[in-house]
Amino acid sequence: MTWSKDSVEDRKIPGISTFAIILIFVSLYMESKLVLFLAIFFLVIVVANKYYLKKAGDKLYLDNIYEKNHFFVEDNGQWSFIFRNEGFPILKGDLRVYFDHFVVPEGEKMESNSSMYDISIPFSIFSKQTKQVVIPFEASRRGIARIRKLEFHVPSFLGFGEIILESKSFLKQQAVVYPQPIPVKGLIEKLSVLQGVNAVPYSVYEDRLGPLGTRDYIFSDSFNRIHWKASAKKQTLQTKVFEKISEKGWTIFLNVSNGHSMTAQIEKLISGMTEIAYYAYNKQIPYSLCINVRTAGSTPFLFLPKGEGKEQLQKALETLASISTQNTSIPYEYMLSFYNRHLTSQPFFIHTGIRTEETNRILLKVGQRGAKVLELTIEQEYGVLSELGILNDRRVRL
Incomplete structure (x- = not known):
């Protein structure tokens, strides 16, 4: 772990330096060894203070180990740091940790600052010492929490100024908080008449x-x-x-956007999809996820290929947990067109989110290709899975 370092010297230091120089001249004039000793004493303080501020923290190391832990809401976890100091001792320092608000410091009733929590911990470590710092937390809401920054505020051992060490490297610890499911009415297993495996x-x-x-x-x-x-x-x-x-299989599509912003029902829609994922796991139904969040790669959106079982459930929950208001979306119609051109269709297609007229036209084409098109909607505190109404609406024309 590398640190950026800033030192802040106390305003008294220039005054002490000036006072020590004056004392030297006074001692020479008065031929007083005592006054000369005091002048040298003050100069030693100034030099030692500058040297400590320059060298302290230069050989402080953090084991930046990759660690990803998974939690349900209200589960307990912890951030863990192991520091090793090969340089000057750090006494009465202050360690400040900044992390995402998806987890809350345990036992603390604090408000998050700009979607982050920052906590302060007294920290001291002697030379040649290794020390572990543990910060317990409670998972509070869906999302992927990361440590955004570490800061050390280290006072001079003489009390004249401090140094500030700030982490420059990306901290690799993550806490994935799974979304909570909500009941979904109409969720039953349906098998197509298509031949399969x-x-x-x-x-x-x-x-x-x-x-x-x-x-x-x-x-x-x-x-x-x-x-x-x-x-x-x-x-x-x-x-x-x-x-x-x-053939059994679902393709689940989520439209996270409502125009140029995130849809207001995003959390409940994700909770409804979570319930569908659990149901598919219990019934051994394979499924894939398509979410119109922009990503890099050959598939320009969040895509979970078809799979089933426990591993697929974990991937699905983590994919849903990763959706954030910070994400950039792509047009939903573009994702639907990409699916029609490049991805393998499943016998059941589940749409979730806002629909436009263009969306309706594309979904009708999906239905005409043989897939049974369903829609997940939200009513109060539960979801409803039903057949897409436009399929029987003759007023909608391709």
Whole structure:
């Protein structure tokens, strides 16, 4: 960890220096060793003070270790710092830590300053000493909290001035606070009639790569389904039995913008999507996320590829936690067009957020391609998942 360093010298130092020089002349005039001693004493104080302000903190090191921890709201966690001092001792210093307001210092009732908290901790460390500083906190709201800055205010050991050390490196610790779900009415598992790769109890499609077993032949069975080896062994015709498969999958789209600003319902929409993610995890439904937050890369928006299970849930919650009012959005219609041109469609498409006339036209095209288009809306303190009303509205024309 590198530090930027500023030193502030007490205004008394120039006066003391001037006074010491005067004493030297007085001692020579009076031929007084006592006065000369006092002059030298004051000069030593001035020089020692300047030297300490120049050297203190030069060899103070922080182990800047990457650490990302995940929390639910009201969970407890901590920031942890390990300092090593190879230089001058630091006595009665003041460590100031600035971090995002998604976590709150434990046991403190404080107001955040400009979306950040800053706390002050007494700090002393001797030469050749290693010291750990722990700051406990409580997760308070959805988001990704980072340590934005560390500052040391170190007073001169003689009391004439101080030095200020400020972190120059990016601090690697993060606290990811997951969003809280809200109930979503109408959230049920739906399977498409498209052929796919997911095993289901009932489907018109089968996995022909390998039979699960055989059963007795019946008159309606196709001739090419007969398992000849099993038939020869049992001396009666046997029919191959294949695993039933179908396609399950959701594509969840979130429009975070309302014109040029973030939509006012963003938190509840994210909470509704969180509930959908939990439901998909419990029902083993694969899904992908598309959010019109600008990113760098081949996909110019927040995109979570199709997946399922615990790992997909964690990625989804972290993606939703990362959405901030500081984000820059891209036009929602552009994201929809990009999806239609470049991404694999799923049998179920869930739209969330503001819709415009252009949005409606594109969503109609999505529905015409075979996807069942649903919409997540917010009513008071819960979400509602329903079929998109415009699909049956003849007044909307492409």
